[in-house]
Amino acid sequence: MIVAIDGPAGAGKSTVARRVAGELDFRYVDTGAMYRALAWLALEQDVELDDGRALVALGRAHPVRFSGSAVYVAGHDVTVGIREARIDRVVSAVARHPEVRAHMRDRQRELAATGDAVVEGRDIGTVVCPGAGVKVYLVADETERARRRSAERPEVADEALATDLRSRDERDAAQMRPADDAAVIDTTRLPVDAVAARIIAMVEAKSPVGA
Ligand code: DC
Numbered sequence: 633m634i635v636a637i638d639g640p641a642g643a644g645k646s647t648v649a650r651r652v653a654g655e656l657d658f659r660y661v662d663t664g665a666m667y668r669a670l671a672w673l674a675l676e677q678d679v680e681l682d683d684g685r686a687l688v689a690l691g692r693a694h695p696v697r698f699s700g701s702a703v704y705v706a707g708h709d710v711t712v713g714i715r716e717a718r719i720d721r722v723v724s725a726v727a728r729h730p731e732v733r734a735h736m737r738d739r740q741r742e743l744a745a746t747g748d749a750v751v752e753g754r755d756i757g758t759v760v761c762p763g764a765g766v767k768v769y770l771v772a773d774e775t776e777r778a779r780r781r782s783a784e785r786p787e788v789a790d791e792a793l794a795t796d797l798r799s800r801d802e803r804d805a806a807q808m809r810p811a812d813d814a815a816v817i818d819t820t821r822l823p824v825d826a827v828a829a830r831i832i833a834m835v836e837a838k839s840p841v842g843a
Pocket of ligand 1: 641664668724727752753754756800804807
């Protein structure tokens with residue numbers, strides 16, 4: 633079964649998706665990390681972020697690889713590097729190209745096709761895995777999302793983080809909508825455990841014991 637978890641930055645997707653995958657013993661596929669790794673590599677190799685075709689060529693030549701919680705691209709361990717604020721600021725410019733999205737969609741479908749997985753992103757329930765058994769769309773108040781980002785990026789000033797988050801929301805808006813059949817969960821005041829428990833209950837309801 634595929635569990636699709638979508639929503640804006642800071643809505644709690646990664647923490648919840650990791651927790652659900654761990655508890656269900658499903659694979660965890662972080663599609664945002666794939667866009668981030670491509671953005672990281674484009675900066676590293678001076679590839680124009682406006683050139684969708686060049687970005688696809690780069691992505692094809694250097695597919696992103698996951699090993700446990702580590703992320704690799706072109707021989708570099710980019711696990712930490714892709715979370716830097718400089719990547720936050722450019723990743724949407726990479727993800728906005730239709731040809732880049734088509735390339736990523738195909739790669740993400742391949743990764744999702746090899747068994748049970750929790751797949752996290754923006755367009756998983758709508759585009760990448762529209763047939764997912766469970767679809768969840770997480771949301772949270774802007775203030776709470778900024779607070780969570782600030783806990784993850786203590787080195788960046790709060791004001792700059794809030795501005796980055798807002799401009800990323802605007803640039804990601806084209807991808808950001810819940811699938812018609814997604815359960816929308818507001819995580820603003822919900823602990824991770826409670827959100828994960830709700831999703832796990834949805835998975836169990838779809839695959840009752842003995843079925
Ligand atoms: O979830 P994240 O913040 O790591 O995602 C990084 C960026 O990648 C996000 O700003 C938008 C883009 N993205 C996307 O367009 N589609 C996805 N399925 C996942 C991420």
